[in-house]
Amino acid sequence: MFRSQPLEKAALIIRFLKPVTWIPVMWSFLCGAVASGAFGWQDLTGSRFILGMLLTGPLASGTCQMLNDYFDRDLDEINEPDRPIPGGSISLRSATWLIAIWSLLSVAAGWLIHPLIGLYVIIGIVNAHLYSANPIKLKKRLWAGNIIVAVSYLIIPWMAGHIAYHGTLTITALAPSLIVAGLxxxxxxxxxxxxxxxxxxxxxxxxxxxxPVVFGERKAAGIAAVLINLGQLLAALYMFWIGEPMFSALTLLLIIPQLILQFPLVKNPTGFDVRYNAIAQNFLVAGMLVCALAIKAAKP
Structure with a gap:
């Protein structure tokens, strides 16, 4: 049972689903849709797009966030004791039911858009278990945890957006989206x-x-900065290679403010991390859309 008054239940569930984490996944779906070449801005009000936003936001992303809270409740007692489970607002039994219901709704919504997207949703939920659940718990294993989360946040929703609007499932059709999403x-x-x-x-x-635990704060921040810049630099080079130099140049320009913000980040990681993500992420996600538009422009 929920350990709260009835009027607080909806707000508590929304908090459990962590809406702030939905945005990157929803954005990846949008970029994939744009890159498909079959998505127009008039489709923003279409039922397929609305269902895609529900899927990548409150449904699939919400399911994965609830799973993370469920399996990390022991860590949250130390790091974030006010979260719903360690704080006692939601019991383990209620959390289990919510996760089961949201998982089924997520797979059903994905299947309604395209059967392959339903499969992608299942893969994303499996990834969330692999990331958080013992005995595998990939978040314990240095690179593996961050990689599997990044795949779930970027490649899976990007390709879902592409497939939702492009019926041709060939390597030629999907390769540009897969390459850019991978970068x-x-x-x-x-x-x-x-x-x-x-x-x-x-x-x-x-x-x-x-x-950060293995290498220390400053070295970890330096490694993070290299990865952030490298992926975008390679994406810019790929835009040039597919014959879109203007989009390539714009992608490069969007890296510059991130690079400037990385200097104080490396100097003081724990004091600047939240501010860095709040500002720099805007330029990174803008670069994603620029590359999606380039893929669309490069289509014959």
Missing amino acids: FTLSSTGTMTINDFKSMEGDRLAGIRTL
């Missing part, structure tokens, strides 16, 4: 590392081998 996944692996700074204390006590 931005490299950058996203760096941003995931920056997210690890806030939970260093609990991770160290629990034996979670994140980059």
Whole structure:
């Protein structure tokens, strides 16, 4: 049972689903749709797009966030004791039911858009288990945790957006989206590392081998900056290679403010991590859309 008054239940569930984490996944779906070449801005009000936003936001992303809270409740008692489960607002039984219902709704919504997207949703939910659940718990294994989260945040929703609007499932049709999504996944692996700074204390006590724990704050911040820049630089080069030099140049320009912000980040990772993500992420996601538009422009 929920340990709260009836009027608080909806707000508590929304908090459990962590809406702030939905945005990157929803954006990746949008970029994939744009890159398909079959998506127009008039489709923003279409039922397929609305269902895609529900899927990548409150449904699939919400399911994965609830799973993470469920399996990380021991860590959250140290790092974030006010979260719903460690704080006692939601019981484990209620959390289990919510996760089961949301998982079924997510797979059903994905299947309604395209059967292959339903499969992608299942893969994303499996990834969330692999990331958080013992005995595998990939978040303990240095690079593996950040990589699997980045794949779930970028490649899976980007390809879902592409497939939702482009019926041709061939290597030729899908390759540009897959390459660009993969390169931005490299950058996203760096941003995931920056997210690890806030939970260093609990991770160290629990034996979670994140980059900040293993390499120290400043070295981990430097590694994250290299990954963030490298993925975008390679994406810019790919835009040039497919014959879109203007989009390539714009992608490069969007890296510059991120590079400037990385200097104070490396100097003071735990004091600048939240500010860095709040500002720099805007330029990174803008680069994603620029590359999606370039892929669309390059289509014959």
